[in-house]
Amino acid sequence: MSSSGKVVRLAEGGSPLMAPLKETIDTRTQQDPASGAGLWGQAPYAVLVVDTAGTVVDLNPAAEALLGGALRGAPLTETGPAWLARAHQEAAGPARPTDVDDDPAGPRRAAFQGRIGARSFEAQPAPGRDGGTVWWLADVTDRQLAEDELAAERTRTTFLAEASNVLLASLNTDRCMRVTAQLASRHLAEAAVVIGPAVGRKLPLAYAVEGRAAVCGTVTADPEEVPGLSEALQGFPPVPSRWIDPASLPAWLLPEDFTGTVGSAVVTPLPGHGVPAGVLVLLRGTGAAGFDESEEVFARLFASRAGAALSAARLYAEQSDITRTLMRDLLPPELNRVHGVEFAGGYRPSADRDRVGGDFYDVHPGSTPDDASLAVLGDVCGKGLDAAVLTGKIRNTLQALTPMAGDHEQMLRLLNGALLNSHHTRFATLVLASVRREENRVRLRLTSAGHPAPLVIRNDGRVEEIETRGTLVGALPHIEAGTVETDLLPGETCLLYTDGVTEARGGPLGDELFGEERLMRALAECGGMPGAAVVERVQVLASQWLHDGRHDDMALVAITAPLTTHLSAVDGHTRGRYTA
Amino acid sequence: MTERPRPPFTVGVEAGPDAVRLRLAGDLDFDTSDLLVERAQACLAADPGPRDLVLDCSGLRLCDSMGVAGLLQIHRGTTSRGVALHLENPPAFLRRILDITGTARLFVLDGAGRRTEQEEGTPPAPSG
Structure with missing residues (x-):
């Protein structure tokens, strides 16, 4: 668009660069009208000269090729393009209203434009001799298409x-x-x-x-x-x-x-x-x-x-x-009393709503009241789908292994073997609790597999850490685990928890861990409380500690020996029965 | 509580003739443990490989279960190549999580109770 580009600017009439050129044209026209055609002949544009009466006095070869030679000497209105004739009348008449230049479409739109044959032209008038007008026609078809x-x-x-x-x-x-x-x-x-x-x-x-x-x-x-x-x-x-x-x-x-x-x-x-x-x-x-x-x-x-x-x-x-779908299966079960033992569970998934949690718990009741029930609480490392899949696998495997719950270590070895995988070392830590009511006591066998130790709230206000230790499952070819036995007296509670509780970050400074000591102090005030109340108390404290900040999943299971009344036989020496 | 400002997790590599030392700094967790595993595996894959891989943990601020999983992954790599895996200057929280998870015996921990055990299942033997 190099050559037509110049004409565009000329048509705009705004470029000072073009003013001398215009003047030259006018001068030439006036100096030597007869040879005008010769000069215009070299111009790349069609040029026609129209007198005041509207008659085409002269045109250059480009204009002749465009409009035909018949135009020479004929009135523009009759033989020329209608739009050009109108333009001539307008240009010859009173000055065009200046507000045209204020048109938002820009001054270019104000120029005279029309079609000749299949192409678009822009007509620019310049004053000629004796009040006549010299019309320069620039082919703007390509420019217009581009625009x-x-x-x-x-x-x-x-x-x-x-x-x-x-x-x-x-x-x-x-x-x-x-x-x-x-x-x-x-x-x-x-x-x-x-x-x-x-x-x-x-x-x-x-x-x-x-x-x-x-x-x-x-x-x-x-x-x-x-x-x-x-x-x-x-x-x-x-x-x-x-x-x-x-x-x-x-x-x-x-x-x-x-x-x-x-x-x-x-x-x-x-x-x-x-x-x-x-x-x-x-x-x-x-x-x-x-x-x-x-x-x-x-x-x-x-x-x-x-x-x-x-x-x-x-x-x-x-x-x-x-x-x-996965969540539906992974939601922790509602826990109740099983074979004379109170079970209470609490689960608070991590604040990241879309991520499936990695904490879980289950209670598998013993087949008869004399058989131990198996409570499991665990924490799978990672989050999202990977963690969810692993959690599902662990829960299913453990359920299938419940007949072997008499030997926790063996059970954990089998679980470990089922989980081992050459691709990754994602593991789980968990606590197994075999729970059996015997008279008014609850007998516990507890085994930790790389999990924080269970805590027992004694009736005298002590909080006891059960010293069971073992290796996490799912990552190492060989694991070890030690089982610890303890009894709960009526009113005593054993609490299994995941580290989401102790690692809740918050507190007055905002960056402090809730920690095991704080948890144990809180539990010391829960002596004699029902298991569900203990779970709720810990959840409330951890949540308050968090100030609703980011946290990991938190899961809790309380195993409580119910408070009982001894319905003793008359002599006070026979076994008697217990309520509840 | 506003989100804690989290310094970026970084792994600095110092390769010596026999030992490669990785300096860990920041939080080793869900988002960063892959990075550590990648770096460590790259060091182990070098030819000739190191005899000792030392993870300097003095700059570590946090290690969660994914961090432990990362350390176990590295342990797999060192065990299969007969490389000793050292944890140098482990902060208290790291010792604690390794103790609870029963994995402390897998690493050569510097300082008190230094134990070395590369073969699974053999009893811990005091050294140094």
Whole structure:
């Protein structure tokens, strides 16, 4: 655009650089009108001289080639282009209103423009001799095309940016489909249909017409009915967008409020991140123009953004489904009294809502009241799905191993063997507690596998740490574990807890661990309390300590020997019975 | 409580003729243990490999269960290559978590109660 670029500036009339040139032209015209054609002949522009009466006095060869020689000597109004004739009248008449320059579209729009044949021209008047006008015609066809394209491109870029913003604002699949359909029907076609990957035999759809809010639904239909649809829905390998014969469209593909007849239809896949995101079908009525190449390219650009948003939403939905399913299984059970022993549990998952926790507890009741029940509390290292999978595995394995609970160490060895894995060293620490009521006491066998020691709250207010030690399970080929036995008198409680409690960070300084000592001091005040109350007390204290900050999972299990009344036999020497 | 300011976890590498020393600083946890394992494995994979791998823990601020898992992963690598794995200047919290989890015996801990055991299952033998 180098040469026409100069003329553009001339047409704007604002460039001081051009002023001398104009003057030169005028001077030449005036000095030697007869040889004007010769001089203009070298000009790259069509030039015609029109006198005050509106008659074309002269034109240069370029103008002759453009407008034909017949124009010479004829009135401009009759033989010239109508827009140029009007321009001449306007230019010859009173001065053009100055407010034209204030037009927001810019002064360029104020220049005289029109078409000659298939091309666009800009006409610039310069004063000629005897009040006549010299018209310079510059071919601006290419410039105008470029300008139009630029404007269109800007609109599209704005639209794409807006589309990304709107699409990425939500991870809801339905909403993403609706927004995609609505945006496409507003900017790309008269109507748009987004089809998601089939769920069973049903295809989820979103319809939108002329930018109105989209409607969601499902149809039971075979994607094979629409050419190219099933390939596009598979998502991989990517297939190009495809024209389809409007006559072949099944009725379910047409939005209900699309009244016209479909003139053109194109099926564009929505490319996802390795997962099928869906397909966009664009429809235009018979009255509208079909899709040209640039529109198709643009539709693909839009489709790739919509596809990215939709597949992100779909992946998220899948992930939260999986998490929900796992969570349902992983939720700690509600604990009650089993075979004359009180069990109470408390679980507070970590503040990261989407992450499945790694703490767990279970109580497997003994098969008869004389058999020991097995309580398990553990902590799996890490978080998220990996931790959740490991937690599930441990709980299942331990449940299967309950018949072996008479030998905790053996049970832990078997569990360790089941968990060992060459890929990683994710481990679990846990406490096993075999619990059996004997008369009014509760007999405990406790084994820690790399876990914080259980604490026993005695009736005299002491808090005793049970000295059981062992190796964590799941990471090392050989483990060791020592079992410790103890009895609970009525009212005494044994507390199993995970380090989420003692490692709660907070306190007055905000960065202090809750710690084992603080826990033991708190428990010392819980003598004689029911197990559920002890659990609640510890949870409250740890939560207050946290000030709602970031924390790990916290799990607690209290095993309590119920307070009993000795219904002694009359002589006071026989065994008697106990209530509760 | 506002989020604690967390200094970045760093691993400084000092390679000597027989021993490689990694200086750990910061929090060894869920987010950082992979980095330590990668560094340590890279050192072990060198040819010729070191005879001793020393993890200097004096700059460590925290070690959670994922940190222990990382140390166990490194231990797997050193055991299979017959390399001694040292934990130098372990802070109290590190000794504690290794004690509770029953894993202290796997490492050569400097200072009091230094024990060395590279073969699984053999009883701890005092040394130095």
